Amino acid sequence: MKISQFMIPGLKIFEPYILEDERGYFYEAYNKNIFDKEVGSKIVFVQDNQSYSKKGVIRGLHYQQNPFMQGKLVRVLKGKIFDVAIDLRKNSPNFGKYQTVILSERNKKIFWIPKGFAHGFQALSKYCIVSYKVDEFYNAKYEISINPLDSNININWPINPGLLSMKDSKGINLKKFTKIISSI
Secondary structure (H helix, E strand, O other): OEEEEOOOOOOEEEEOOOEEEOOEEEOOOOOHHHHHHHHOOOOOOOEEEEEEEEOOEEEEEEEEOOOOOOOEEEEEEEOEEEEEEEEOOOOOOOOOOEEEEEEEOOOOOEEEEOOOEEEEEEEOOOEEEEEEEEOOOOOHHHEEEEOOOOOOOOOOOOOOOOEOOHHHHOOEOHHHHHHHHHOO
16 A cells, blocks of 8 residues: 655555456555554544535535544545645644645545544535545534635635535634634
């Protein structure tokens, strides 16, 4: 498995080796030993999530506060997405910066987003199915939605305008989020 890192520490892309022949293909999507070695700790995934989205849909930006912060291992089973992780770690020199990556059923890349990041994506294909593992259970009381169209973050979403849920369109901006975490 090929592993790539980004300028923002902690974010990683796992690219599995694909075995293909006339029958189809096979690949190892997750190997705990390799994963734990690469992220530098033993991660226990407690929940698998899956979403279906139509072209143009933006999901996120979602963030879970302590004690329910989530690390996510994201991959696309069908279609193609523009995936975004924003560093919201309180004392990070990269606070407010984001990383984007294209994930698709074709490239089979798997994106590791550690705790302390908000996550979102936009569906680029007619429809897409996204699957992700999380290392903490979801808790609605600890979730914060950050508006993905916030000009303070300034994400250049490929399909404009994107289709947002009511919850995501009413998400807070980065300045308000900064005030919330500075009071904790």
